[in-house]
Amino acid sequence: MSAAENNSRLPRLMLAHICLAATIAVVLTLVIPFVGGTINIREVLFSRGTHISPSTIVFWQTRLPRVLAALGCGAALSLAGVVFQAVLRNPLAEPYILGVSGGAALGKALVLVLSSMGNVTFLAFLNVGSFAGALIPLFLLHLIGRKQRCWNPEVFLLAGVVMNVFASALLLLVQYFSDFTLVRQMFAWMLGGLDIVGYAPLAFLWPCVIIGTVILTVLGRGLNVLTLGTTTAMHLGIESRRFVNVVVWIAALLTAVSVAVAGPIGFVGLVIPHIVRNLIGSDHRLLVPLSAFYGGIFLLLCDFLGWRGMEFAARGGAIRPESVAEIPVGIITACLGGPFFLILLFRQERTTGDV
Amino acid sequence: MSQDRTITERVNTCCPDHSPLLECKAISFCYESDSWVLENIDLTCVRGQFVGVLGPNGAGKSTLLKVLGGTLRPQTGEVLLGGQPLHQLSRVELAKRIAFVPQRTVPAFPYTVFEMVLMGRQPYAGLRIFEDEHDLEVARWALERVGIVHLAKKRFHHISGGEQQLAVVARALAQQTDILLLDEPVTYLDIRHQWEVLNILKDCSEGNKLVIGTFHDLNAASRWCTTLVLLAQGRIVRSGSPDEVLSEHVLDEVYGIALRVEKSPAGYPRVELP
Numbered sequence: 001m002s003a004a005e006n007n008s009r010l011p012r013l014m015l016a017h018i019c020l021a022a023t024i025a026v027v028l029t030l031v032i033p034f035v036g037g038t039i040n041i042r043e044v045l046f047s048r049g050t051h052i053s054p055s056t057i058v059f060w061q062t063r064l065p066r067v068l069a070a071l072g073c074g075a076a077l078s079l080a081g082v083v084f085q086a087v088l089r090n091p092l093a094e095p096y097i098l099g100v101s102g103g104a105a106l107g108k109a110l111v112l113v114l115s116s117m118g119n120v121t122f123l124a125f126l127n128v129g130s131f132a133g134a135l136i137p138l139f140l141l142h143l144i145g146r147k148q149r150c151w152n153p154e155v156f157l158l159a160g161v162v163m164n165v166f167a168s169a170l171l172l173l174v175q176y177f178s179d180f181t182l183v184r185q186m187f188a189w190m191l192g193g194l195d196i197v198g199y200a201p202l203a204f205l206w207p208c209v210i211i212g213t214v215i216l217t218v219l220g221r222g223l224n225v226l227t228l229g230t231t232t233a234m235h236l237g238i239e240s241r242r243f244v245n246v247v248v249w250i251a252a253l254l255t256a257v258s259v260a261v262a263g264p265i266g267f268v269g270l271v272i273p274h275i276v277r278n279l280i281g282s283d284h285r286l287l288v289p290l291s292a293f294y295g296g297i298f299l300l301l302c303d304f305l306g307w308r309g310m311e312f313a314a315r316g317g318a319i320r321p322e323s324v325a326e327i328p329v330g331i332i333t334a335c336l337g338g339p340f341f342l343i344l345l346f347r348q349e350r351t352t353g354d355v
Numbered sequence: 356m357s358q359d360r361t362i363t364e365r366v367n368t369c370c371p372d373h374s375p376l377l378e379c380k381a382i383s384f385c386y387e388s389d390s391w392v393l394e395n396i397d398l399t400c401v402r403g404q405f406v407g408v409l410g411p412n413g414a415g416k417s418t419l420l421k422v423l424g425g426t427l428r429p430q431t432g433e434v435l436l437g438g439q440p441l442h443q444l445s446r447v448e449l450a451k452r453i454a455f456v457p458q459r460t461v462p463a464f465p466y467t468v469f470e471m472v473l474m475g476r477q478p479y480a481g482l483r484i485f486e487d488e489h490d491l492e493v494a495r496w497a498l499e500r501v502g503i504v505h506l507a508k509k510r511f512h513h514i515s516g517g518e519q520q521l522a523v524v525a526r527a528l529a530q531q532t533d534i535l536l537l538d539e540p541v542t543y544l545d546i547r548h549q550w551e552v553l554n555i556l557k558d559c560s561e562g563n564k565l566v567i568g569t570f571h572d573l574n575a576a577s578r579w580c581t582t583l584v585l586l587a588q589g590r591i592v593r594s595g596s597p598d599e600v601l602s603e604h605v606l607d608e609v610y611g612i613a614l615r616v617e618k619s620p621a622g623y624p625r626v627e628l629p
Contacts (some may be wrong), residue, residue, distance in 0.1 A: 089463035156404045224470075231426055236454035282466055
């Protein structure tokens with residue numbers, strides 16, 4: 001029977017898809033750093049010895065880290081999106097649903113304020129601050145979850161929304177008493193950006209993304225069952241509560257790491273799982289790794305657009321060369337993702353009932 | 356088909372004795388700290404029985420089924436599966452022995468019917484990411500067993516409610532359990548799908564499984580079940596063969612309307628509205 005054949009082909013299909021996606025990612029990683037600006041490929045590849053050319057420094061210290069950060073953050077956010085959509089049984093769920101972004105913004109703002117107050121600078125701890133801030137709502141949610149007798153998506157959704165609102169209220173309070181330059185800095189961070197120098201954040205981001213992708217892919221079969229509801233999953237041999245705990249923590253940590261590295265970049269975690277699901281179906285064994293790959297690729301392309309788009313526009317004569325600036329990637333993803341998602345919603349057939 | 360037989364026989368011949376398979380010993384259950392939803396229930400079920408749990412809305416039918424399935428743990432008393440307390444078994448062990456069919460299944464994502472049935476193999480997955488040949492074979496057998504092979508590639512949410520229920524029954528069969536629990540399996544089905552589902556369940560019980568379902572349709576239960584259990588306000592009012600349970604004064608007491616009970620030409624008690 002053909003349906004069974006489809007399923008026995010799954011391992012090979014998965015391998016083929018992953019190879020394709022990985023190839024695209026690798027090619028883009030190798031090509032994008034060399035596009036635009038003044039960078040000499042030959043110098044980067046062949047400069048040896050004591051003389052290090054500016055191109056080499058630009059390539060290794062800014063362009064490659066930036067591309068790798070885009071791939072990592074896009075993957076982390078998409079993974080988190082897949083998990084939250086499966087666990088909450090809601091295709092509109094997204095990574096920031098648990099209040100991670102609000103907490104992270106507040107954490108970062110507090111570090112900025114502290115740094116500006118004394119003589120000691122805490123600026124080295126900006127990423128740590130936002131990561132710690134991101135964890136606070138998660139721990140609160142964990143405590144709430146332990147009080148619940150069974151996994152109840154509505155409680156988590158509500159608590160997450162409240163957490164985000166509360167955190168942004170506190171953030172406004174902090175901003176109200178801060179001076180203008182600090183507020184400007186906080187605002188810039190809230191847009192989400194990938195202008196990273198060096199590899200320190202990546203050393204944290206990439207292991208998380210790789211481990212997360214592997215674990216979630218292995219748990220993919222369980223995620224499939226979990227989308228039928230926690231009770232049905234229990235009857236199919238899943239320890240639902242523990243399973244949900246594990247995958248939600250993995251997703252939440254991935255989100256927190258991504259936010260700490262690049263700020264709250266929106267829409268990637270919502271749109272990418274959706275698109276991948278439309279392309280290859282709802283089997284999480286495929287959906288998880290492919291969302292990770294295409295999430296990374298999507299964010300890489302968006303960042304490229306924001307980073308080089310204005311330059312190309314200036315070169316084409318569309319804008320004056322003086323006004324060339326970078327557009328933060330968060331604005332690009334939102335501008336592309338928002339309308340795209342609306343189109344998807346208009347075209348989507350109704351799959352879920354009201355139960 | 357010879358393949359069919361090997362799969363069915365593996366289920367049926369593993370334990371042919373008539374010792375109690377599923378036992379409730381003085382169980383009481385309540386949600387929060389309200390009054391008891393189930394109170395002092397004693398019930399013993401053996402292989403080959405098709406047990407129909409009857410009773411008005413709120414009598415505790417679904418709760419009893421959840422307690423039997425191990426998703427709710429009673430505050431007092433215990434449920435024994437083959438002599439072993441249910442709560443000592445892991446979810447995976449339970450899923451290999453008890454399958455559950457809910458009233459309705461609404462998947463959040465568009466799985467195909469075959470994928471849906473294949474999920475019944477989850478308890479046997481272990482650490483394997485992919486299903487093996489045997490899993491596919493069992494899923495195919497289960498689809499054939501309920502007669503919906505032609506729907507295998509269709510999306511689950513595109514087929515009718517009756518076909519969906521057949522697919523979920525197929526998923527339960529693919530779990531290859533000794534026990535099938537069904538929460539109002541035929542409530543939303545048209546008469547032909549009711550007939551199909553109930554016949555499959557009857558075959559299962561005759562194939563030495565234990566089938567326990569809750570029903571609102573007294574006549575369907577009378578026609579297909581071997582044993583009936585009548586619940587009211589969390590207690591068993593009466594249990595036994597359909598003839599014993601479906602008597603006019605008991606039904607009047609439980610449902611509060613004067614129902615008439617006649618014999619159908621085939622010999623089953625038939626309940627008529629006054």
